Amino acid sequence: MKRSMQWGLAALLACALSTALAGKLPVVASFSMVADMTRQVGGDRVDVTALVGADQDAHVFQPAPADVRRLSQARVFVVNGLGLEGWLGRLTGSAGFKGVTIVASRGVTSLKASGGDEAGGLDPHAWQDPQRVLRYIATIRDGLIAADPDGRAGYTARAAAFSARVAALDRWAAAAFAAVPPERRKVLTSHDAFAYLGARYQIRFLAPQGVSTDAEASARKVAELVRQIRRERVKAVYFENMSDQRVLRQIANEAGVAVNDKLYSDALSDARGPAATWEAMFRYNVSTLLKALK
Ligand SMILES: [Zn+2]
Structure with a gap:
C-alpha cells in the first residue's frame, strides 16, 4: 500500500473514532480501579481513560505531559483520595482542570495506616472492601449526574445494577x-x-x-x-x-x-x-x- 493511502486511511479512522466518541462525556480516572467503576456506572455515555493503567503502581506514578493534556480535555476527573494520589495537586494545577472532580472514597469510613513512615496517615486502599465500594459507586453516580444531568436515569440504573452485583460478591466472600x-x-x-x-x-x-x-x-x-x-x-x-x-x-x-x-x-x-x-x-x-x- 502506498504511504499516502496509509495516511489517508489513518486519518479516516481517527475521524471515525472521534465521531464515535463525540457526545460522550470525556472522563479521566486516576487509576484502573476507579476507572472501571466509572465505566460500570457510566456505560456508553462516558469515555474513560485511566492515568495509571493495568499492573502499574499508583503510589509512585509520575504524570507525563500527555497526562496533563488528557486531563485538560476532560470534563470529569475521578480520583480515589485518602492520600493515594500524592501527585494530584501538581497535575491538576498544570492541566488547568476546571471540570467536576469526583473523590470516589468520599464518605467511606477510613482506616489509619499501620506502623512505618505513614503512621498517623490514612490507608487509601478502601476499594478492597465491597461494602465501601458501594459508597464509591454512589459517589461516582452522583458526580456523573452533576456533570451530565441528562444521563441521570442511565447512571442511576447502572449504579443500582452494579451495586447489586457487588453486594452479591460480598455475601459470597463472607460465607466462604x-x-x-x-x-x-x-x-x-x-x-x-x-x-x-x-x-x-x-x-x-x-x-x-x-x-x-x-x-x-x-x-x-x-x-x-x-x-x-x-x-x-x-x-x-x-x-x-x-x-x-x-x-x-x-x-x-x-x-x-x-x-x-x-x-x-x-x-x-x-x-x-x-x-x-x-x-x-x-x-x-x-x-x-x-x-x-x-
Ligand atoms: Zn498500595
Whole structure:
C-alpha cells in the first residue's frame, strides 16, 4: 500500500473514532480501579481513560505531559483520595482542570495506616472492601449526574445494577471466609494493601512495606516477619501485580514457605488477564486466597 493511502486511511479512522466518541462525556480516572467503576456506572455515555493503567503502581506514578493534556480535555476527573494520589495537586494545577472532580472514597469510613513512615496517615486502599465500594459507586453516580444531568436515569440504573452485583460478591466472600477457621486467616503480601479486605472478613494481612510502596522495608521489619511466619505457620504468601517481589521472596525463602501466587492490590490486569474489572479482580483475589487458607 502506498504511504499516502496509509495516511489517508489513518486519518479516516481517527475521524471515525472521534465521531464515535463525540457526545460522550470525556472522563479521566486516576487509576484502573476507579476507572472501571466509572465505566460500570457510566456505560456508553462516558469515555474513560485511566492515568495509571493495568499492573502499574499508583503510589509512585509520575504524570507525563500527555497526562496533563488528557486531563485538560476532560470534563470529569475521578480520583480515589485518602492520600493515594500524592501527585494530584501538581497535575491538576498544570492541566488547568476546571471540570467536576469526583473523590470516589468520599464518605467511606477510613482506616489509619499501620506502623512505618505513614503512621498517623490514612490507608487509601478502601476499594478492597465491597461494602465501601458501594459508597464509591454512589459517589461516582452522583458526580456523573452533576456533570451530565441528562444521563441521570442511565447512571442511576447502572449504579443500582452494579451495586447489586457487588453486594452479591460480598455475601459470597463472607460465607466462604466464614468457613475458614479464624486462626488460619493470615496472609503475607508485599505492601499493606489489604487492611480493608481484612477488616471486612477478619483476615490478618502482614506486609514488610507500609500502606505505600515508596519506602523500603526495614531490615528489622523483615526479620520480625520471618520469625512471625515461622511461629504462626503462615502459608498464604502472595506477591502483588504492581509491586516489587524481591523483599517478599527473601522473606518467604528465609521463613521456608512457598510464594503461592499473586493478588491484585492497587491495579487491575489488562483485558487478557484475570482481573480486568473490579468484579473480576475481587472474585480472583478471594478465590486465590481461599485456595491457600483452606
Ligand atoms: Zn498500595
